[in-house]
Amino acid sequence: MLPEDAIKEQELLKKEVIIIDQLPPVITHVAGVDVAYEKDGDKVIAAVVVLDAVTLKILEVSTHQDKISFPYIPGLFSFREIPPLLQALENISIKPDIIVCDGQGIAHPRRFGLASHLGVVTGIPTIGCGKTKLIGEYVEPELFRGSFSNLIDNGEIIGRVLRTQDSINPLFISIGHKISLETATQWILKLSPNYRLPETTRAADNAVNKALKEIS
Numbered sequence: 001m002l003p004e005d006a007i008k009e010q011e012l013l014k015k016e017v018i019i020i021d022q023l024p025p026v027i028t029h030v031a032g033v034d035v036a037y038e039k040d041g042d043k044v045i046a047a048v049v050v051l052d053a054v055t056l057k058i059l060e061v062s063t064h065q066d067k068i069s070f071p072y073i074p075g076l077f078s079f080r081e082i083p084p085l086l087q088a089l090e091n092i093s094i095k096p097d098i099i100v101c102d103g104q105g106i107a108h109p110r111r112f113g114l115a116s117h118l119g120v121v122t123g124i125p126t127i128g129c130g131k132t133k134l135i136g137e138y139v140e141p142e143l144f145r146g147s148f149s150n151l152i153d154n155g156e157i158i159g160r161v162l163r164t165q166d167s168i169n170p171l172f173i174s175i176g177h178k179i180s181l182e183t184a185t186q187w188i189l190k191l192s193p194n195y196r197l198p199e200t201t202r203a204a205d206n207a208v209n210k211a212l213k214e215i216s
Helices: 003-016 078-090 114-122 181-190 199-215
Strands: 029-037 043-052 058-067 098-101 126-130 148-153 156-162 171-177
Touching: 003 114, 029 078, 029 199, 043 078, 043 199, 058 078, 058 199, 078 114, 098 114, 098 181, 114 126, 114 171, 126 181, 148 171, 156 181, 171 181
Parallel strands: 029 098, 098 126
Antiparallel strands: 029 043, 043 058, 126 171, 148 156, 156 171
16 A cells, blocks of 8 residues: 555545444453564564453453564554554454554544554544654643643644653543543543553553564
């Protein structure tokens, strides 16, 4: 796929993003996804880790190795990462009720980052949870856990800047698909009882790094 075709697809698919809650009545399983690249190589590894939504115990881990199929272009990262992530998702037996992505949802120049892309193509509710800001402006939230401020781009609220632990750098939360910003914020806080990053992201990061070491 050419970059210009990818942009056209983003513009088309973003119309399908749902920004209100369309969650199951009971959330039983949550998943984290992450992607890592082989250093000086052409391989990409995707990981999906499913956790119990209450205990946060890891229930299932799936990884998939593939060749990089799309160039490194800012704003189009999801086209590199969606193919291996879909393969890793196909290999899990427990379907998650929510997926937390280590990246952006609608907090994206074209309002269609990885979390939104993954949510639309799978139909599963997704949350964007980035370690760093991609776009937008914000006021630094207060220093206590649970404090947040809005992430704003051109007068539009595109996410929240959330402090998950006291006096620790905040995370950048955005709607992926089928979830409201309020609910997404609540879930990220719930999934981050002890550390800055939610347990979903920590587990997926560990899984993908372990798999990466095995091919090094």
